[in-house]
Amino acid sequence: MSNIKRHLFIIGLLAQASLCFSQTEILKTADSLSAVGETTKAVELLKSIEPKTESVYLKLAKIQQASRQNEEALQNYKTVLDQSPGKILTAVDYGELLLETGKADMADSLFTELSKKYPENAAFMYRIGLAKEMKKDSTAMRYFFKTHSWDSTHQGAIYKTAKYFLKNGKSYNAIMLCNTGLRARPNNVSLLSILGQSYSKTLQFEKAIEPYEKLISLGEGSEFILEKLAKSYRVTGQDEKAIETYTKMLEINDANASVHSNLGVLYLNQNKPDKAQQHFTMALLIKKQPVDNEYVNIGLSFKRQENFQEAYRNFKMALGENPENQRALIELAIAADAIYEDKEKVLKYYQDFVDKYAETGRNDMLSIAEYRISQLKKEIHMAK
Template identity: 65%
Template sequence: MQIRLTILLILGCSLSFYSQEEDIKTADSLYSFGKQNEAIELLQKTEPKTERIHLKLAKFQQENGQNEEALRHYQSVLNQNPERVLTAIDYGELLLKTGNLDLADSLFSDLSEKYPENAGFHYRLGLVKEKKKDTTAIKYFFKTISKDFTHQGALYKAAKHHLKNGKPYNAISWCNSGLEVRPNNVSLLSILGQAYSASLQFEKAIPPYEKLLKLGESSEFILEKLAKAYRVTSQLEKAIKTYKMLLDINDMNIAVHSNLGALYLKTNEVEKAQQHFTMALLIKKQPVDREYLNIGLTFKRQEDFKSAFNNFNAALEENPENERALLERAIAADAYFEDQEAVLNLYEAYIEKYGKSGRNDMISVAKYRISELKSEIHQAK
């Protein structure tokens, strides 16, 4: 009888294991065809929940943006088996990603104490500290390098720290260490170029920036740095070409037009120089009356009529032809000034300028208030 029960139990477990394997295969297939929700629902119904089921659910839910559910499944696995280091890492990284910084801090602190020679744990702990605005973060990045002098992430953090704190030569050293292992690390190439620029070694700054362009990193920031390096080292044609690339990104950049003007003067292309200097001047002098008007309207809505009045005045200083600002100034004064004569003068200034050519609705408002103010002033006398 005991043997029969044992056989039945073994058969039951085998059937359960076979059923779970089939569910996992089906879930994988559904997920690969973009049916994420169906795959997750299938695994949620699968019983009992083995570690493998929990981990598969955690992976699918994390990729599907269901982070809280994924965290619960990682936690379930770790509750059953705290020694699953890879699962702990996945759990910790998701805690970091979702802003559960205290839990992530605790987890990676435990791991780094338990496995002190593992550079990755010190690095992740540094990332947590950094997100917590904890100034000790850099200590963990340096500790990471002491365990693994090729660790790319930690070398980037260390180099960036030195550059930010006015130690470009230290930053250069860290970057070169990392680039020996991964020559195409764009983060380190960027810091290296900036460090050479910061230490006025513009000739050496050029190769990292050029390599970044070849790797597809043609941001406005990198192009500006490269253009300046070319300009300072008197590589005028390359500088002009790079500044033109910047204009393709933003043709309203005053500094770029000014630099192109100066470069064209050096190459005796006077007409081109004049064109770019003129563009820089026009952009710089472009009125911002609309912005002042809009700010004034926001203050008006908040019933801060004094601030509204000041902004409408600023709009008119930028552009005396702004009809809306002229009327809105009178309206703000109407709500703010005690001197009705002064308010009347502002409405009349609007009518004098736009009484024949302005917008009908605005003219009507001004005329109505002029009539009322005259009556109120007369009665007060």
């Protein structure tokens, strides 16, 4: 090599080194700007670099993705992959952003190609499933099941398959899967939710309490979870905890008629008819038609307080809402029995109930009515 050529070669190397050094400093500066929220300045700085290396395009893509400039980020990821198709991590980042932005077809195609190159990679198989699910492709579940068969601890695949089992009446399978996943990640809120629901579905309310309580401790105290927990407390006889949980639900939404109704029943069980009546009345005011059961519950609250006039009035209103409300009809007769001296009139109330429900009525209600009919007939006969 001649002295001139050697000289030019050295100058070229120095220029390249200088450029690399300069870009390295710029990349560090862009990182610093992005870290303090100056993403616009960071992007402008990176865009000013010419020519751009792969490192610059990647840095641009990541900063743009973090600041929700998704289309620009996708383009920069693609630029890198066009130049270097073998960059697997960049391909994964690109595919993840395709999924995030709803470009299911492109994501499906990309992860399918990656899966062909790495046929036992569970992560790629799972993402094919996500893309197909996004496209409402019925084959998506096959990919989630295959992912789980390759990696029994894959949290996403466990969630998808457990949710599928819960939805399709195989709650015990869902319970087994969730417990497997939670052994690896005890605070996985998605699996805790499926586990709690699966226990509830199989009427294992005592076991359902723990995952619901844990969800709330992890900050996942939505109305849905609180309602599930409250029911578990109620069914297992933990009335105070049920009341406390239903009350928390009212702090989120005080117009939930079902919560007011449940609180009313709980307070009635505790022999607190005043509080029960307040909640039954609120449920009545909130709930859309029909509201016959709310009138029945208010009537029962007045009955507990031995205010039979008001009880009678509410049972009447319940029957006005729904003439087929069996409980309302027998309770109307009992209230009438307490307030009317005219035994012939009271007898008719009980007889109306038996006439209507002789074949289809509840045995306990029919027994009450038949017993009182027998007693009233004797009293009427003795009075003559």
